[in-house]
Amino acid sequence: MNDRIAELHQDMMAWRHDLHAHPELGFQEHRTADFVAAKLAEFGVEVHRGIAGTGVVGTLRAGSGKRAIAFRADMDALPIEEKNDVAYASTRPGVMHACGHDGHTSILLGTARYLATTRDFDGTVHFVFQPAEENDGGGKRMVEEGLFDRFPAENIFALHNWPGLPFGTLAARVGPQMAARDNFSISVRGTGSHAAMPHLGDDPVVAACRIVAEAQTIVSRTVDPLASVVLSFTQIHGGNTLNVVPGEVTLAGTCRFLDAAVGVNVEERLARVCRAVGESTGLTVSLDYQKGYPPAVNTAPAVAVAATAAGNVFGLEHVTTEFPPSMGSEDFAYMLAAQSGCYAWLGAGPATPGKLLHQPNYDFNDALLPLGVRYFVSVVETVLGKPTNR
Numbered sequence: 602m603n604d605r606i607a608e609l610h611q612d613m614m615a616w617r618h619d620l621h622a623h624p625e626l627g628f629q630e631h632r633t634a635d636f637v638a639a640k641l642a643e644f645g646v647e648v649h650r651g652i653a654g655t656g657v658v659g660t661l662r663a664g665s666g667k668r669a670i671a672f673r674a675d676m677d678a679l680p681i682e683e684k685n686d687v688a689y690a691s692t693r694p695g696v697m698h699a700c701g702h703d704g705h706t707s708i709l710l711g712t713a714r715y716l717a718t719t720r721d722f723d724g725t726v727h728f729v730f731q732p733a734e735e736n737d738g739g740g741k742r743m744v745e746e747g748l749f750d751r752f753p754a755e756n757i758f759a760l761h762n763w764p765g766l767p768f769g770t771l772a773a774r775v776g777p778q779m780a781a782r783d784n785f786s787i788s789v790r791g792t793g794s795h796a797a798m799p800h801l802g803d804d805p806v807v808a809a810c811r812i813v814a815e816a817q818t819i820v821s822r823t824v825d826p827l828a829s830v831v832l833s834f835t836q837i838h839g840g841n842t843l844n845v846v847p848g849e850v851t852l853a854g855t856c857r858f859l860d861a862a863v864g865v866n867v868e869e870r871l872a873r874v875c876r877a878v879g880e881s882t883g884l885t886v887s888l889d890y891q892k893g894y895p896p897a898v899n900t901a902p903a904v905a906v907a908a909t910a911a912g913n914v915f916g917l918e919h920v921t922t923e924f925p926p927s928m929g930s931e932d933f934a935y936m937l938a939a940q941s942g943c944y945a946w947l948g949a950g951p952a953t954p955g956k957l958l959h960q961p962n963y964d965f966n967d968a969l970l971p972l973g974v975r976y977f978v979s980v981v982e983t984v985l986g987k988p989t990n991r
């Protein structure tokens with residue numbers, strides 16, 4: 602296995618650099634999808650396009666087995682101006698692969714080529730290339746458009762390169778690995794007034810401050826102290842001069858949590874605070890609460906497969922299943938909500954300040970490409986039979 606994958610490494614780097622030079626934002630991954638589809642077809646993998654717009658699914662069968670598994674890679678880039686001085690730097694102003702999705706796509710393409718060449722497994726493998734991971738829920742749309750009805754699989758696996766985790770270590774935990782992300786905005790409307798005559802109006806500034814202050818008790822007084830949740834107000838807008846009380850103040854913020862029930866509680870309590878302040882002040886308070894990505898929750902059987910598979914290729918000392926989840930969020934959560942699976946972090950080595958995920962000097966570590974393929978191929982061998990005739 603290792604010799605073949607070492608051969609693949611040069612090609613995967615070339616693919617990764619090509620994708621890196623041509624980054625595309627969510628649901629605009631037309632060139633990327635063309636690239637992926639052309640490679641899959643070249644490898645002899647059955648290609649399905651147009652799922653969630655630019656999504657691509659490749660299907661490969663070997664032997665007569667009825668079992669099937671799926672792998673997911675994300676294809677989108679971020680609206681960041683690249684600051685790296687490399688030959689393959691982004692050619693598109695203001696758009697950059699700053700999260701390593703160029704690397705994830707290349708790993709899954711490398712996996713497809715390896716498996717299509719060897720066909721040493723018994724069953725079906727689906728390669729899912731999703732659009733719009735970062736903000737727009739491309740994974741959600743793929744599920745809504747029947748991903749798992751059209752391409753049934755007993756488990757779906759994904760990986761994300763993870764700066765700060767030792768190089769070549771795989772980390773996957775049972776339960777939530779990434780948090781849910783909800784966003785909200787609140788508008789407080791009344792009648793503005795002369796700042797010296799507040800009794801002639803009703804003051805949305807004071808009311809907005811009350812909402813912010815009272816919302817602080819939601820997490821501290823109504824959520825189990827052992828649960829992980831954060832409610833942050835991140836915007837307050839209102840007024841533009843010193844001697845006028847404005848007629849409207851708007852607030853906005855975000856809520857992150859690991860347990861969906863905790864999120865429901867926060868939403869209900871925030872609505873209650875808004876209603877109470879509106880009733881007691883006579884102001885019109887409206888809350889627009891937007892449910893975002895759910896928590897990314899791994900199932901125990903899928904994590905067991907991931908740990909065994911990674912242990913076989915990296916050594917068990919390079920596999921960890923006991924670690925705290927991240928309060929960041931991940932669109933793969935929608936697939937995990939619909940289907941048993943495992944989202945894992947692949948350690949990318951030391952976290953260098955300025956070169957972290959979503960930073961303009963970040964670059965995917967090319968040395969991870971063969972490790973990602975070895976892990977995915979090992980998952981296939983673990984679930985669909987280990988080849989015997991190599």
Ligand SMILES: [Zn+2]
Nearest residue numbers: 700735958959
């Ligand atoms: Zn990202």
Ligand SMILES: [Zn+2]
Nearest residue numbers: 700701702761
């Ligand atoms: Zn990412």
